[in-house]
Amino acid sequence: MLYRENGQFKTSYRADQQIFPIVQDRIAIALLLVVAAVVIPWTAPEYLFRAILIPFLILSLAALGLNILVGYCGQISLGTGAFMAVGAYAAYNFTVRIQGMPLIVALLLGGVCATAIGVLFGIPSLRIKGLYLAVATLAAQFFTDWAFLRIKWFTNDSLSGSVNVGGLQVFGWPIDTPVQKYLFCLAFVVVFALLAKNLVRGHLGREWMAIRDMDVAAEVIGIRPVYAKLTAFAVSSFIVGVAGGLWGFVHLGSWEPAAFSIDRSFQLLFMVIIGGLGSIMGSFFGAAFIVVLPIILDNLPYWFDVPIDTALASHLTFMIFGALIVFFLIVEPHGIARLWSTGKEKLRLWPFPH
Amino acid sequence: MGAFLETLIGGLMAGMLYSLIALGFVLIFKASGVFNFAQGAMVLFAALAMARFAQWVPQVIGVQDKLLANAIAFVGALALMIVLAWLIERLVLGRLVNQEGITLLMATLGITYFLDGFGQTLFGSDIYKLDVGMPKDPLFMFQNVFQGGILVSKEDLYAAVIAAALVAVLSLFFQKTATGRALRAVADDHQAAQSIGIPLSRIWVIVWSVAGFVALVAGIIWGSKLGVQFSLGLVALKALPVVILGGLTSVPGAIIGGLIIGVGEKLSEVYVGPMFGGGIEIWFAYVLALLFLLVRPQGLFGEKIIDRV
């Protein structure tokens, strides 16, 4: 209904291939960015940043990374938490061991390390498929859980086993107030989302999807599964690693291996499923959904002042999550992103149904 | 030497239990192509049910005889697992027919979460001890061979025996009975199975019930050993590498795999662990399985995968 596409004809492939070919979409996204970068920092309360916005941004980034692997390349991974952990601990080690290591560089290097580990654990994917791979990725999860718990060197021999960072700053600007942290994460997310989008709409992205959709056919047209899968693992774990770094440095400040346990891996997987496999936008929907839902569930009782003890509440949350996963897999396997795009199509065709 | 044998035997016994859980995976995978991640949750759920029923039965219907009480509780728990199996088929699998393995796996992840939440909502989330009269006292063997002999926990021994028996029964069930053959047929080709008039849904209910039964037994054994608590669900995570090692589609694979992992784990913990500051059995099994996969992607006894185009 809101779309007016007459006269929006394309006279060059560049114009036809841009990310948002429709003017109205470009306007919408521009507005969104303005709101995120300007309006929210001025208006939102501090609680919102700490409890919702910052986790949302970082987890979206992680989900984005995972989505590249699972959604685009079809290689399921249950070990995402591990790659986040690697990113976080590596970044930590770079900062504590190298004097004056800039934050951003540290985070990116963390991502690089995650990439290395990701590729390492991705190698089995060349021989083994689907379910077997899923389990194989758990190896990464448990190994890293153990490594960061038991190998003191990683935690810089801290007694408690937990590590902490402070006095973050970029180019001399401190990153300690929620707003600063929020903007810092926002910047990362926007840049990475753009890069990721470019990748998935380029020929590498097509190779990933080809492998996902019909690997034999993909091989026959000359796509090398090795290359496609390993690049997917690499890119995915790089982004996830950086997200891990942000999670540790910016969101938590001090953390233990438990912060990146297998539950984190599942949480991210759920984000991707609910948000939409194979959709950049979906990663954001999924993250938003899974970050906000528990908070709502926790608060519902107070809104309707029905006293529920916290244990029960958390159990209910579990049940609802489980149910939702199944629900989405059955009703809309492509998640919220698909619902969104169908809605958009309806608007474009309005008043016609099809 | 004695110490080695001790560890070895300990490993074999632990391995037996792994195989038991692995069996649950294999059963379901063979029959419905579902990699049932929820097996662990089912173990927890079953164990919780069992433990709580065993408490309630005396209070509610005042049966004082412990054995009888446990028996009733067991039947109750089993019934519950069957209902659960039926519900899962009805509400989840029945609606995901002919979906890819990955989708089904994720579905079972969903089920896992649901069961964890549901079980604890129903039965509470404390630690419950579960006493089905497993002997706790140790047993000394081969005293004449080694001086001091080898210490074996009777409980483990019983457990191992039960597990072994169950494994035997199930493999017989698979090979011999009509249902068993039907299950295999279904596993091989859904359409074909349907076309020769095997009712998929019923088969699935059966399989999941059997898996539920296995889970219950496993739950009882582990539960009486460690007490019933949330962490019980994680036992399943230990069984995963077993399945991978043995091959998703092979019952014997599950057993052998279980033993290998069990032994390997214990031995490594004792002989390799110290080098890394211990606690390595968490990942050892996985890495073992992983390395193994690189050599033989379909596992020990799994069928070779051929892509048809």
Added chain:
Amino acid sequence: MSLVAASTAAPAAPAVEGAPEAAVATLARRGIGEVVLEVKDISLAFGGVKALTDISFDVREHEIRAIIGPNGAGKSSMLNCINGVYQPQKGSISLRGRTFAHMNPRQVAEMGVARTFQSLALFKGMSVLDNIMAGRNLKMKTNLFQQAIRWGAAEREETANRRVVEGIIDFLEIQAYRKTPVGKMPYGLQKRVDLGRALAMEPQVLLLDEPMAGMNVEEKQDMSRFILDVNDEFGTTIVLIEHDMSVVMDLSDRVVVLDYGKKIGDGTPAEVRHNPEVIRAYLGTAH
């Protein structure tokens, strides 16, 4: 790529009727070129089951070579051997003189062999455009970082290849579907996309696995027209699998007949048609 010059108009040329003359004319014009693809006593077995036994035949430049045979005669297995999906236990395949027994699909693709699939093997989650673009992957060289930034090189490369792909879309007359997900297309058109994806590789040898399976008469006619045009416009050598004899006879220059994994006939359509073994094989089955 000469089809770049083609413009959108759709000539409704006589398809199947015109075919034999066209084929004959083709031969007359450039004769049958030298051998491009030679298959020497290939044998393939799955476990104990023998799919192919000692199959030998050759394919010559520019010709349309058909492999026919009842269902389960091992036709698809033959193709899978040629483009490296299966590794035959015995025998060799040589392409333009280069002999190989074990070659992976990638290498075969690099040597200019493309292929379509009997049961649609399209990339379901992708649009028509992307499916065909995927066929260009061998031609696209920019690295991960260039693509991530997608400035200059990557964009230029994308555009250049898009241009070629558009030529194919135009050639196959599926302009109206460009951006629709392949899953949403009518079956007959999906087959075209499959062909388009193969053409995107600019192949020298094109393997077609039952291109007309499950099509109605008009669709079959269109498809035959496209096959002839491909062979005509780009001089592509075509190896074509069919179990429906009538189609093949009109299209192909020479025919190999398989039955139960064995070669039971080889020659021009006319010869094959009168080969007693072939007739038996076909009368034996429901074709």
Added chain:
Amino acid sequence: MQTTFPRLLLEHAAARPAAPALREKEFGIWQTLSWSALRGLVESLACGLAQAGLQRGQHLVVIGENRPRLYASMLAAQSLGAIPVPLYQDAAAGEFVFPIVNADVPFAVVEDQEQVDKLLEVRGRCPTLTRIWFDDPRGLRNYREPGLAPLDELVEAGRAFASSNPDFFRGEVAKAQPGDVAAMFFTSGTTGNAKGVVHSHETLIDRAAAGARFDKLSCDDEVLAYLPPAWIGQNIFSYAQWLVCGYVVNCPESASTVMLDLKEIGPTYYFAPPRVFEGLLTSVMIRMEDAAPIKRWLFDRCMAHARRVGSARMDGKPLSWLDRLGWALGNLLIYSPLRNSLGFSRVRVAYTAGEAIGPDLFIFYRSLGINLKQLYGSTETAVFVCLQPDHEARSDTVGVPIEGVEIRVTESGEILVRSPGLLKEYYRDAAATAEVLTPEGWYKTGDAGFLDPAGHLKIIDRAKDVGRIVGGENDGALFAPRYVENKLKFFPYVKEAVAFGDGRDRVCAFVNIDMEAVGNWAEKRNLAYSSYADLSQKPPVLELIRDCVEKVNADLAGDDKLAGSQISRFLVLHKELDADDGELTRTRKVRRGFISDRYASLLEALYAGESHRYVETEVKFEDGRTGRVAADLKIVDAKTFPVTRRAA
């Protein structure tokens, strides 16, 4: 305007070299040809043709869809003083023979294999045709025919020649005079051979310019060329006016994508015959069928409001603020999205012509806020004779004579036109030319009509069908049967109508009710009926029809010319007029003569003033059996009105 098409091209190329002249959707994007690029192309083509031996005054056949290089070829021919002859690309091969032979055409430029095949098929019968160039080489690679070559070759040769003698092209263009013949259009004659209508640069350009001034067209307008270029309508809109105004002409990608392309381009200036609009409307209604109930309800509500206020709004009449609000709301929810998905969002001026357009159809589009108007013209008049000014569009007139046009109506009621845009002649057919062109330079349109008080031309019928009332109170009045019948048929309840009156003292009519519409109407009033015949004679139904007739009468009374054609008596036939019974042509036109013979008794009864008449007719059923239907038909008197002369 003293110029020629090639000169216009040069002017545009000089004034706005980079501005787009032509766009064609090809290979997924709108490939744009700038004016300077076009000039280059035309120059090459012209030089090529010249070298190939195309002489001044010779003809060049052009066959194909709307394709930039075909347009360029026409321009090239004109720059050499040769005459492009566009032919219908969907015509059968045989139909090409006459034009080619008649104008002994030496060369042809065609679109693709299809056209080449057709020409080769008839080549034997066209000895003069020596060279054929094709735009699209697809499938033609192996054709070995003397004189057959790809257009690219011609362009190449031309470019080479042009580079060696750069002044040749300019020189040739300079030689062409406005009075020279610019193009020839073959009108698909219903009987006998097609006639070649000869137009000069002057005539075409003058009319194109007049039309452009009338609607203030500018170089910023966008047009989608999707109708056959051989049809003068398309030719004027996408060629003559294109060169006069210098706007952009867009060519769709393929026949199957026209609707998509229309949506993408969103033309500002649009032209289509009524059937296209009708097709669009039906598709809209069909697509709305499957819409959700709420959406449909919304749609119906909005459209109802639009029907009520829409056209008034388009006519620039003041609306109450409530109506304006309603329209704004509807515009947000329905009209504007609808315009968008039809591709009309940007339409500033849209024309329909060719046949009479039903008022409902016409109103539908106007009430959506689309400035749809009618025009009157023909091949012979270079289209533009009468156009409807904005805010004055009505479904039953075709607008006012535009600048340069004189209109005269003969006493027989035929419309004569005199304008600078009249054809030069029918090619090599002096007799035919003399038939339509009077010595004083009037062109006989063959249409009957008149200028209404508001100065709008009203077409009522083909001149030959128009009759006269003889005797009675309005003796000698004009009688236009089809006009009256159409007016009746615009009512949903009336399926067919046959009016009589030529040579009689008043007008009487047979009416066929529309079974479905009247059936529903009856059910709403729970009026039981057993059969068509039964329903047709129910008093309420007769009342309903009388109502329609009297509305028509009132309407007719509106203009003095036709007041005499008011229907004084009518009866509703007991059976549907049927082609199987020979009462209609296969194209569902009433065969007046046949009917008046077949139902002579009824006719007699009508004029004899009887109140009813028993009749028995033989009918053919679907399965071929014949049977008889009998009924006692009531004859109804309808009120007629005195002339209420509408103030001009």
